[in-house]
Amino acid sequence: MWVWTFMWPKYSGSPDLCALLSCSKVTSVSNVLKNFEAIPSFAAPSGGRLSDSMVAEFEEAGVLVLRDFVSTKACDALRARAAELVAEFDPSDVRSVFSTTEQTQLDDDYFIESGDKIRFFLESDAFADDGNLRQEKEHCLNKMGHAMHDLDPVFDGFSRNPDLAEVAKRVGFTDPVILQSMYIFKPPNIGGEVVCHQDSTYIYTEPESCVGFWFALEDATLENGCMQFIPGGHKMPLKQRNYRGSDGKLVTETLDDSPWPEENKLPAEAPAGTLVIFDGRSPHLSAANRSSKSRHAYTLHVIDGGCHYPASNWLQRSEDLPLRGFAEG
Numbered sequence: 001m002w003v004w005t006f007m008w009p010k011y012s013g014s015p016d017l018c019a020l021l022s023c024s025k026v027t028s029v030s031n032v033l034k035n036f037e038a039i040p041s042f043a044a045p046s047g048g049r050l051s052d053s054m055v056a057e058f059e060e061a062g063v064l065v066l067r068d069f070v071s072t073k074a075c076d077a078l079r080a081r082a083a084e085l086v087a088e089f090d091p092s093d094v095r096s097v098f099s100t101t102e103q104t105q106l107d108d109d110y111f112i113e114s115g116d117k118i119r120f121f122l123e124s125d126a127f128a129d130d131g132n133l134r135q136e137k138e139h140c141l142n143k144m145g146h147a148m149h150d151l152d153p154v155f156d157g158f159s160r161n162p163d164l165a166e167v168a169k170r171v172g173f174t175d176p177v178i179l180q181s182m183y184i185f186k187p188p189n190i191g192g193e194v195v196c197h198q199d200s201t202y203i204y205t206e207p208e209s210c211v212g213f214w215f216a217l218e219d220a221t222l223e224n225g226c227m228q229f230i231p232g233g234h235k236m237p238l239k240q241r242n243y244r245g246s247d248g249k250l251v252t253e254t255l256d257d258s259p260w261p262e263e264n265k266l267p268a269e270a271p272a273g274t275l276v277i278f279d280g281r282s283p284h285l286s287a288a289n290r291s292s293k294s295r296h297a298y299t300l301h302v303i304d305g306g307c308h309y310p311a312s313n314w315l316q317r318s319e320d321l322p323l324r325g326f327a328e329g
């Protein structure tokens with residue numbers, strides 16, 4: 001069974017973040033969705049020092065693309081470390097398959113206990129009818145998660161980048177805490193579709209404070225299933241909330257069943273080294289990867305340590321591995 005001992009302090013106030021991420025939420029979709037021609041995109045500013053106009057565009061669109069935020073060399077080093085971890089992984093030990101369309105992970109202890117571990121999740125199409133993997137192991141993985149940033153020195157170093165700490169500060173965090181890390185493989189041929197969702201559904205705080213930091217480690221294009229966002233959609237309500245029910249199983253409660261305005265979605269094509277920042281309420285999706293190219297990415301989800309973190313959230317840490325911010329440990 002998972003450990004329930006990690007508790008967050010009661011929310012004690014984070015006015016800057018509240019102003020940027022929560023208090024501006026409004027409930028009428030038609031009133032807030034304006035037409036964006038493209039997702040706001042800039043060359044990464046020196047030292048992560050986002051300008052006021054960059055912050056304003058993030059606030060307006062809920063998503064911001066920063067090109068060349070990290071070097072190709074840093075991306076390659078993270079990919080190489082991921083490959084080493086994959087080499088140690090035995091797929092026969094794992095029965096978990098991640099699929100947002102089938103929700104099969106919801107009853108899976110392997111997933112629910114992974115918040116303070118490094119675990120591997122296979123694509124839903126990983127296995128052929130004969131029970132064998134369809135393609136080589138590293139091309140059958142959906143993701144690795146969720147605590148590489150605290151358990152692996154290479155991932156720790158990549159994640160605790162001073163420039164990233166500065167970005168977090170500029171988008172409103174006063175006490176940023178790295179809750180989880182995910183290495184997304186989006187493998188060739190079988191990389192699964194990710195349906196439209198908001199990350200605050202799964203990473204919920206009161207008030208909401210989740211921000212995603214998504215790094216392209218390889219070129220992400222429409223061909224290999226790049227991220228797509230509904231700009232401005234972060235001003236819509238939270239549509240679903242995922243939590244542990246009284247029996248310990250995860251449930252996803254629908255709070256608003258109106259359809260996503262996917263006609264407003266825009267691609268966030270991203271060359272390797274790009275950082276995409278997005279509000280926890282920003283609706284996003286990615287198509288299946290049927291191309292011959294993988295689309296590796298690395299994501300950090302950051303919350304504010306001053307916000308209340310419910311004990312019903314799926315991700316709970318043991319006392320042995322307390323959450324940390326961007327400072328070197």
Ligand code: FE2
Pocket residue numbers: 197198199284
């Ligand atoms: Fe997401």
